[in-house]
Amino acid sequence: MSGMFTDPDPGPDTGPDTSPDTGTDKGAEVEPGQEGTAPPRAPGRRRNRTVLLAAALVAVTAVAVVGALGLGGGDETPAAPPREGSTVAVTRATLVERTKVEGALGYGTEIPLPVKATGTVTWLPEAGTTAERGDTLLRVDDRPVVLLYGTLPMYRELGLAAGTPPPGTGSTTPPAPGGAGGKGEAGGEGGTPSGAGTVATPPSATPPAATTTPQPLRGMDVLQFESNLAALGYTGFTVDEKFTSSTERAVKRWQKALGVPETGRVGLGDVVYASGRVRLGPAGVRLGAAAGDNALTYTGTTRKVVVNASAQEASWAVRGTPVTIGLPDGSPVKGEVASVGRQAAAPEGGAGDAPPTVPVTITVPDQRALGRLESGPVTVEYTGRKREDVLTVPVAALVALAEGGHGLETADGRFVAARTGLFADGMVEVSGPALHAGMKVRIPR
Template sequence: MTETVMQTDHELGAAPAPPPRGRRGRRTVLVASALVVVAAVAVVGALGLGGGGADDSSSAKPRAGSTVPVTRATLTERTTMDGQLGYGTEIPLPVKATGTVTWLPAEGKTVERGGTLLRVDDRPVALLYGTLPMYRELGLTADTQQGTQQGTQADAGAKGSTQGSGDQGLTDETSGSPAPSGSPAPGGAGAGGTGGTLRGMDVLQFESNLAALGYTGFTVDEKFTDLTAHAVKRWQKSLGLPQTGTVGVGDVVYSAGKVRIGHAGVRLGSAVTDDVLTYTGTSRKVIVTASAAEDSWAVRGAAVTVGLPDGTSVKGEVASVGKSATAPEEGGGEGGSAAPTVPVTITIKDQKSVGRLESAPVTVEYVGRERADVLTVPVAALVALAEGGHGLETADGRFVAAKTGLFADGRVEVSGSAVREGMKVRIPE
């Protein structure tokens, strides 16, 4: 049986039949329309007019970096400068004794009221507290001494007339207790209430010290009476001095409080000089050299923080500011333009917090300007704008202008019409 084989026109080499009329033209129109749409999107994207859809995000990759909120806070500007811990500048003791130095205290020793500062001709020079220098001898005047002698003679007669009756008369001159009879009455000649009684603020200052040391029996006032002289004699006895009842100009030295002995300006056996011995206060303090043009922070009572060499910090307070500016050394500073400086003294109330340090380099931090309740961002969030100034980049990639204020603690004050609290801004990596 013969098979009939059917062959297509393609297999026979014939040309393919033409497509139906109109199909090819439709395809061409569709391709052309797609090209127009792509071109339009590209133009819109280039002009920045996109609507922020999926196509926009795919065409602009997000910038790397974290985002932080704009927060409201108080910014405080702090400045740190170098200082020196110590006891302050050593000052010469105003010793007015004359003669040969026979004993000196050890450097660094603390001397309190009634203590011995040094010995001159083997006589102690005592420390007392006060601000008025010792400028004259303190004792009974000639008129007062005469009245005292008359009172003593009268008392002796009274003692003789009452002997055997149990009246013991005057007590010992160093006891400080007035006799029951025959002693000069206050306001009389013996008490120095009239005539040549020594009076003055220096008497009051001395009597206050004498009473503070426990030598009483007199009225603390501006009059040096025979009762004061009795107390002086008891004090002199305790010091191993002749009991004269008179205080010499060189017997005492006044200071505002206890002192710390500095260096000696002479050796044992030398004559007393103006710099025989120096002293400082007993509290450690800090001295800083501040620029005279930038010392507005240095106001008495201003709080500061003192950084110690071991990394700890203690509270300090500005105690005084020098009134005379010191010119910089010639050639000092960059280009020789260093500014004049003034010394600033800072006290430390809690001396125990300093430990055993007596001298060391330290730092002093003080508060300068302060801006309360302002909008802030990390300094790293600031970006420079092409048109000038600074701006912030928002989380969605927009840039807003921001005016900067105080920089402090790694943050910066920002403000602007588009800046608001809580908005997210980017910190570029």
């Protein structure tokens, strides 16, 4: 129809207009936006998205904290991720406590020899010389002082004792006045006239001189000496408590071999007794000095170890207790406690508050194991407490718990309490209701 306007390109029908009324005429023309710019967003949309993200982060953090603290509501508590570190098994074993103390190897304490000879020292042995029965220890006035074995010291001269006159050889008594049977009356038989005032004339013959018979000397010291004399090969007498003429003859043969006058008697300073072979120490006198009790010192001939053990911790030192001796080169040698001193003393050179010590002597049965070492510092290892068939873990597996005490970390990250007992050789005794043999625990880094 003529006079009507027709839109040449009608768009698709978009339905009724629902846009908000902005106060602008629908027919008004809208200025197009600049090219390359995004249409403006509503002011409140960005704020809403930021709030949602923050809330989500708080929720995730809360879940993580609950899981880590084990505060979930279920019966099973989820374990935290295990920490790094190796795991070991709880084992059942026997723990033995071993302790090392310092000691000194040597021949023991030097003891003075009871030399009773008097005179000038004319010969001395070298220090370290070993002497046995019959050997000369030293010479005094060029006479040998000989070593013999025994425990009874020399306290008197040995020889035949002075005897008593034989019967019938005593002094004679002159006859009584008046004759042998006279009464002294006049005309009496065999008598003299009364009032004569004369006495009987003594016999002209001189009585024989009284003689004595040597008597045997008796005593335990005689038995000790005769035992040594026989051991040296001088026999011909009975070894007993009597020093007889047969003993005297044997003594003379012994004196001849020694190069001394053959008197048959043994002087107080001719011999020195010791319990056995001795090792002579440094001389206490010089040549030309007077002999005395401190002329020589001696020790035993076997090497031993002496430990000055603390008197408070010497319960391990019991006679017969086995120990291990560590030599300076590191090699071990077996030893045994032989004796323990009964008197405690302050340690030499120690501080005033140092505990007193007692000497513990340790013997070494295998002397060859010591080699040529004669003296030096050593270590002595002894066994203390012992715990059999107990649960054990390495000491490094223990952890300190916040509430006190010790615990163990399981392989899945849990912590269980553990009571500790004996520590020995890097292991520790543990116990607790949650522990059992074979259980895996973690050693923390």
